[in-house]
Amino acid sequence: MTNKVTKAIFPVAGLGTRFLPATKSVPKEIMTLVDRPLIQYAIDEARAAGIKEFIFVTSRGKSALEDYFDRAPALEEELRDKGKTDLLEVLEHTYMDSGAIAYIRQHRPLGLGHAVWCARRLLGDEPFAVMLPDDVIAADTPCLQQMIEAYQETGGNMVAAMEVAPEKTSSYGILDVGDDDGQVVRARGMVEKPDPDSAPSNLAVIGRYILRPSVMQNLEHLRSGKNGEIQLTDAIAADSANGEQTHGFRFRGQRYDCGSKSGFLQATVAFGLARPELRDDLRQFISDMGQIERAAQ
Ligand code: UTP
Numbered sequence: 001m002t003n004k005v006t007k008a009i010f011p012v013a014g015l016g017t018r019f020l021p022a023t024k025s026v027p028k029e030i031m032t033l034v035d036r037p038l039i040q041y042a043i044d045e046a047r048a049a050g051i052k053e054f055i056f057v058t059s060r061g062k063s064a065l066e067d068y069f070d071r072a073p074a075l076e077e078e079l080r081d082k083g084k085t086d087l088l089e090v091l092e093h094t095y096m097d098s099g100a101i102a103y104i105r106q107h108r109p110l111g112l113g114h115a116v117w118c119a120r121r122l123l124g125d126e127p128f129a130v131m132l133p134d135d136v137i138a139a140d141t142p143c144l145q146q147m148i149e150a151y152q153e154t155g156g157n158m159v160a161a162m163e164v165a166p167e168k169t170s171s172y173g174i175l176d177v178g179d180d181d182g183q184v185v186r187a188r189g190m191v192e193k194p195d196p197d198s199a200p201s202n203l204a205v206i207g208r209y210i211l212r213p214s215v216m217q218n219l220e221h222l223r224s225g226k227n228g229e230i231q232l233t234d235a236i237a238a239d240s241a242n243g244e245q246t247h248g249f250r251f252r253g254q255r256y257d258c259g260s261k262s263g264f265l266q267a268t269v270a271f272g273l274a275r276p277e278l279r280d281d282l283r284q285f286i287s288d289m290g291q292i293e294r295a296a297q
Pocket of ligand 1: 011012013014015016017018019028057106108109110111112114115132133134259
């Protein structure tokens with residue numbers, strides 16, 4: 001088996017209920033941070049890490065996501081006529097090579113593990129990445145690239161990991177921590193969304209994974225787990241139980257949970273402040289808001 005990672009699965013078939021009513025007609029992954037949809041941040045991160053094939057697991061109502069990567073000839077012509085080459089470049093960046101992108105349907109939202117399993121026929125005997133676009137990670141070296149570099153040394157399975165407040169363990173997959181060298185952690189196992197009193201640690205799995213083909217095979221036989229869903233965490237834990245190594249990787253960067261309203265708003269502010277053309281106005285606005293809030297107290 002090669003240890004080169006060139007394929008990534010993007011499971012985007014969830015219902016996005018935390019953003020209703022918006023997600024009634026707009027896929028969560030198309031919602032924008034400043035001016036780019038969440039999915040573009042994930043694609044850019046995957047490209048930087050050397051991913052060549054992009055597999056989307058979609059569902060009913062996600063056609064805006066599929067259209068997003070298409071060429072837009074009428075718009076291009078209009079921009080060309082008006083000499084707007086900067087905007088043409090922006091568009092160019094959203095296009096994917098022919099054949100580089102595939103869409104698979106998950107017919108029912110049976111869980112993240114099930115969504116990943118839906119892509120099984122597009123993978124061979126090779127490791128693959130899984131990226132959840134609602135975890136947006138701002139980093140000097142993109143998170144998946146950091147992981148792939150570390151993975152060349154470790155092999156096995158690798159998950160992005162981050163310490164969370166102990167009372168938050170029930171929102172995450174949590175690692176049972178073995179040897180820990182600071183950046184790379186040997187995981188003895190992992191548990192999906194444990195209560196704080198039964199959690200093996202507070203080291204949580206974030207939405208970036210590099211997985212062995214055997215995890216896909218484990219998904220084949222998996223029954224539903226926590227919340228009645230087929231859990232990716234359980235398939236990785238089964239690999240560890242079979243003696244395969246799984247590592248947690250403490251990435252360098254700031255993660256925003258854009259699947260939650262609060263995380264999405266925080267990311268909007270942070271990515272806005274990171275834009276030179278927006279920074280001054282936004283900073284002034286935040287400061288004014290702070291003063292108004294304090295005066296009202
Ligand atoms: P979430 O747990 O955030 O669920 O899924 P969700 O449906 O997107 O959002 P809420 O909780 O209802 O607001 C994490 C990731 O797994 C995908 C989602 O699209 C998201 O990228 N997923 C989840 C699937 O593709 N299929 C599923 O059956 C479940």
